[in-house]
Amino acid sequence: MYIFIINVVAGNGRGKRIFKKIQKSKLYQNITSDYYITEYEGHAEEIVRFVSNQNLVNLKAIIVIGGDGTIYEVMNGLQDPTIPVAFIPGGSGNDFARGLLIKRDPITILKHIVQNKFKKPYWLGNYWVDGTHRKSFVNSIGFGFDAEIAKQANQSWYKKVFNYLHIGTLSYVIALIHVLFRFKPFTVDLEVDGEVRTINECWMVTIANHAFYGGGMKIIPGATIQPRRFPVLVIHQISKWKILGLFLTVFTGKHIGFKEVDLLEATKIKISTSHNIEYQVDGQTNQCQTCTITKNSESVQIMGMDN
Numbered sequence: 001m002y003i004f005i006i007n008v009v010a011g012n013g014r015g016k017r018i019f020k021k022i023q024k025s026k027l028y029q030n031i032t033s034d035y036y037i038t039e040y041e042g043h044a045e046e047i048v049r050f051v052s053n054q055n056l057v058n059l060k061a062i063i064v065i066g067g068d069g070t071i072y073e074v075m076n077g078l079q080d081p082t083i084p085v086a087f088i089p090g091g092s093g094n095d096f097a098r099g100l101l102i103k104r105d106p107i108t109i110l111k112h113i114v115q116n117k118f119k120k121p122y123w124l125g126n127y128w129v130d131g132t133h134r135k136s137f138v139n140s141i142g143f144g145f146d147a148e149i150a151k152q153a154n155q156s157w158y159k160k161v162f163n164y165l166h167i168g169t170l171s172y173v174i175a176l177i178h179v180l181f182r183f184k185p186f187t188v189d190l191e192v193d194g195e196v197r198t199i200n201e202c203w204m205v206t207i208a209n210h211a212f213y214g215g216g217m218k219i220i221p222g223a224t225i226q227p228r229r230f231p232v233l234v235i236h237q238i239s240k241w242k243i244l245g246l247f248l249t250v251f252t253g254k255h256i257g258f259k260e261v262d263l264l265e266a267t268k269i270k271i272s273t274s275h276n277i278e279y280q281v282d283g284q285t286n287q288c289q290t291c292t293i294t295k296n297s298e299s300v301q302i303m304g305m306d307n
């Protein structure tokens with residue numbers, strides 16, 4: 001049996017439209033399944049915790065229809081990593097789907113899931129904010145400038161409009177210009193695999209499980225899906241005008257050639273600042289002063305891709 005989890009508000013109603021289409025298909029009518037519609041923020045996590053604690057012997061996969069926020073919640077609720085999680089992108093940004101090359105139409109994706117054709121291991125990131133309990137991130141976690149941009153975009157009126165017009169990334173470009181003039185670089189202590197370095201005039205630190213964020217920006221172009229280690233991108237000591245230019249090249253991945261960009265690799269990183277800074281995790285924002293990040297060595301199984 002399959003369990004569907006649908007975020008009907010994802011992608012301004014795209015999740016809902018996709019599920020309706022799926023329900024009408026012969027394929028759906030021929031499989032044994034049950035479905036849950038998320039009703040509020042955090043609900044997907046609760047549903048998955050409940051479902052994965054049931055030890056359903058005949059559960060073939062949890063099929064998620066939604067965006068990056070929904071898959072983040074699902075992964076944080078998953079109690080048993082051997083339960084395959086299938087993803088049908090129905091959000092606005094869909095960076096998880098982009099990173100995993102899940103790009104076919106929903107019915108074809110469902111066909112691949114039911115045929116049990118392709119299953120890929122995926123390694124989540126773990127993070128602990130200000131000493132709290134462990135959470136997992138699916139795509140990326142970022143501190144500073146990119147988090148301020150995500151916060152500005154999430155609070156804006158234009159994000160909904162641009163998402164509706166399928167030009168959602170433009171909301172991040174406008175948010176970037178808003179944030180650029182008020183943003184104050186910060187000093188951060190980065191403990192990378194036990195070695196501490198102090199970064200002055202830091203703009204941002206981003207850690208990613210795959211290349212994409214912000215609806216298709218290639219923030220760390222060479223990021224590969226792998227266990228234990230993750231790439232860390234640090235931008236520091238850069239002028240406001242230059243960072244504007246740098247972000248214009250994020251779509252092509254050329255920004256990593258700037259001398260103000262450092263690219264490291266780590267198994268464990270600790271970020272400490274003297275005051276609260278903004279952070280984003282899979283596009284949702286909050287504030288923290290310290291954060292420890294590691295990468296899982298145990299994988300979850302993802303379905304929905306072509307090969």
Ligand SMILES: Nc1ncnc2c1ncn2[C@@H]1O[C@H](COP(=O)(O)OP(=O)(O)OP(=O)(O)O)[C@@H](O)[C@H]1O
Pocket residue numbers: 007008009010011012038039040041042043066067068069070071073090091092093094095283
């Ligand atoms: N019924 C609901 N009402 C309001 N919010 C909900 C509901 N169900 C889920 N949510 C919340 O909707 C938020 C957005 O979902 P999601 O990120 O999947 O879509 P999106 O923002 O359109 O896509 P993306 O993150 O890929 O751009 C999530 O934070 C989730 O907690």
